[in-house]
Amino acid sequence: xxxxxxxxxxxxxxxxxxxxxxxxxxxxxxxxxxxxxxxxxxxxxxxxxxxxxxxxxxxxxxxxxxxxxxxxxxxxxxxxxxxxxxxxxxxxxxxxxxxxxxxxxxxxxxxxxxxxxxxxxxxxxxxxxxxxxxxxxxxxxxxxxxxxxxxxxxxxxxxxxxxxxxxxxxxxxxxxxxxxxxxxxxxxxxxxxxxxxxxxxxxxxxxxxxxxxxxxxxxxxxxxxxxxxxxxxxxxxxxxxxxxxxxxxxxxxxxxxxxxxxxxxxxxxxxxxxxxxxxxxxxxxxxxxxxxxxxxxxxxxxxxxxxxxxxxxxxxxxxxxxxxxxxxxxxxxxxxxxxxxxxxxxxxxxxxxxxxxxxxxxxxxxxxxxxxxxxxxxxxxxxxxxxxxxxxxxxxxxxxxxxxxxxxxxx
Numbered sequence: 242x243x244x245x246x247x248x249x250x251x252x253x254x255x256x257x258x259x260x261x262x263x264x265x266x267x268x269x270x271x272x273x274x275x276x277x278x279x280x281x282x283x284x285x286x287x288x289x290x291x292x293x294x295x296x297x298x299x300x301x302x303x304x305x306x307x308x309x310x311x312x313x314x315x316x317x318x319x320x321x322x323x324x325x326x327x328x329x330x331x332x333x334x335x336x337x338x339x340x341x342x343x344x345x346x347x348x349x350x351x352x353x354x355x356x357x358x359x360x361x362x363x364x365x366x367x368x369x370x371x372x373x374x375x376x377x378x379x380x381x382x383x384x385x386x387x388x389x390x391x392x393x394x395x396x397x398x399x400x401x402x403x404x405x406x407x408x409x410x411x412x413x414x415x416x417x418x419x420x421x422x423x424x425x426x427x428x429x430x431x432x433x434x435x436x437x438x439x440x441x442x443x444x445x446x447x448x449x450x451x452x453x454x455x456x457x458x459x460x461x462x463x464x465x466x467x468x469x470x471x472x473x474x475x476x477x478x479x480x481x482x483x484x485x486x487x488x489x490x491x492x493x494x495x496x497x498x499x500x501x502x503x504x505x506x507x508x509x510x511x512x513x514x515x516x517x518x519x520x521x522x523x524x525x526x527x528x529x530x531x532x533x534x535x536x537x538x539x540x541x542x543x544x545x546x547x548x549x550x551x552x553x554x555x556x557x558x559x560x561x562x563x564x565x566x567x568x569x570x571x572x573x574x575x576x577x578x579x580x581x582x583x584x585x586x587x588x589x590x591x592x593x594x595x596x597x598x599x600x601x602x603x604x605x606x607x608x609x610x611x612x613x614x615x616x617x618x619x620x621x622x623x624x625x626x627x628x629x630x631x632x633x634x635x636x637x638x639x640x641x642x643x644x645x646x647x648x649x650x651x652x
Contacts, residue, residue, distance in 0.1 A: 243413045250405040251398065258397050259390075266386040273382055277375045281307060281359055282350065285370050289363035308371040312340055327371065343367050426475065426589075433464035440464075474604040478588070481533065481611035490528040490616075492638055495566060496521050498531060499558045502538035510546055515554050515572070522559045525566045526638045529616045538568070540609045541631050545572040548629075561634060565618075568633040577624035585622055586610040609633075 284307055310324025320340060322330040330336065339360075342353045349362045357373045440457040443449060449457075503519045510517050527534070538556075545554045549572035561567035577585065584590050589603040613620040618635040 243409055243416060246412065247402075247405040247409050250408060251401040254401040254404065255394065255398055259394060262390045262393060266390060270379065270382055270386070274379055277378060278359075281370050281372065281375065282361065285309070285359070285361045285368045286363075288368050289361060289366065307374070309369060311366055311368050312336060313366040324369075339369060340367065343369075426471075430468060430471065433468045436464045437461050471604075474608070477536070478604055478608045478611060481536075481608045481615065490530060492526050493529050493531045493534055494524065495527050495534060495568070495635070496523050496525045496558060498535050499538050499556065499568065502535055502542060503556055506539065506542040506546065510542070510554055513546055513549070514551055515546070515549055516552070518553055518555045520555070520557045520559070522566075525558060525560060527566065527616070527635050528638045529635075533612045533615070537609050537612045537633070540605045541568075541570040541633075544605055544631070545570055548572070548574050550574050560637070564639065565634050565636050568635070569630055571628055571630040573627055574629045576627065577622065577629060582622050582624060586620065 288309060288311065308324075308327035310322055310328050310330060312320055312322050314320060320333070320336050322336055324330060328335075339353060339356055339358060342355075343351070343360045343362065346360075350360070352359045352372065353369075357371060357376065358369045359372050361368045361370075437460075440460045443457050444454050499521050500519065503517060503521075507517050542554075542556070552573040555569075555571040557567075557569045557571075559567055586606045586609070588607045590606075610620050613633055613635070616635055618633060620631070620633045623630045623632065
């Protein structure tokens with residue numbers, strides 16, 4: 242699909258360029274032809290004003306930049322010719338042939354391609370002008386246009402290929418991510434579905450007593466709940482990645498959101514033998530979605546609950562510079578390699594693969610990243626000295642946004 246898309250982009254670019262070059266060269270050819278014809282006719286009209294003026298020694302009759310000659314019939318019906326020395330005006334057969342060709346045309350101005358001549362009838366005289374140089378000029382223009390156009394198209398094809406690769410790269414990345422997402426989701430759903438189907442078949446077998454069948458039923462219920470949890474997580478990820486536009490964001494006190502989330506998780510952390518410490522600077526306000534920002538803090542706390550090896554979990558929120566705030570969550574845990582730190586925010590990625598059976602799908606941090614990106618922030622992880630830390634940086638609500646809100650309320 243991606244390859245076909247690249248080919249289509251290249252073809253469209255080349256087709257548009259070919260049409261534009263064709264139009265440009267066509268206009269250039271037409272204008273040049275009309276200009277040469279106008280010059281030729283202008284000279285012929287000047288000659289027509291006095292076609293048989295006396296010729297001074299060493300001069301061309303009726304000074305013109307094109308070879309020409311004039312024919313007329315005298316009182317005795319004989320052809321009388323005068324003109325430049327480029328033609329043999331004593332060749333009577335030639336003169337009769339061009340005179341007959343001009344007479345055969347109903348138009349006063351025309352061309353005789355066989356002799357490369359243009360004629361113009363004026364008051365019984367016929368002026369003939371050579372158009373060989375005009376035709377050569379036009380042929381040269383066509384050759385130059387073809388060479389320039391062909392070279393331009395070849396260069397443009399190479400440029401179009403590079404441009405197509407650059408333009409399709411985001412689509413290709415999204416396509417690969419989508420395929421990987423579908424493959425990962427299918428893999429995650431395959432195991433519980435297999436368990437459910439197997440337990441269903443065992444329930445139908447007469448070889449098991451009621452107690453065993455109850456175990457099969459419980460297994461089906463557990464797998465069904467796990468599947469529902471996975472689907473809910475996938476929906477949360479989809480909502481986070483398709484968050485409301487920034488224009489729809491409202492002022493949110495991130496300090497209150499962080500404190501509320503910490504209070505909700507304090508008991509859960511205590512049950513795991515963890516102590517929660519919070520350092521939250523008050524009155525830090527951002528523009529965003531309050532529900533999603535709360536979910537962001539809860540995901541980080543839940544991640545600490547699952548993976549912390551003990552000790553203290555530290556949640557900090559403070560101002561970072563004039564226009565941003567910094568949220569961090571630190572806990573003791575297994576060291577993460579540089580590769581794990583890069584991939585930990587990808588979908589279905591788990592630092593501990595054994596967590597698959599404990600209800601961890603590897604979607605939480607992917608959802609957190611999507612929420613942060615929707616709020617124009619940054620998220621990253623660090624691992625050092627036996628402690629893992631997740632950092633989030635979000636832009637604070639600006640004075641301009643406050644002024645706009647105040648103006649809106651006033652209206």
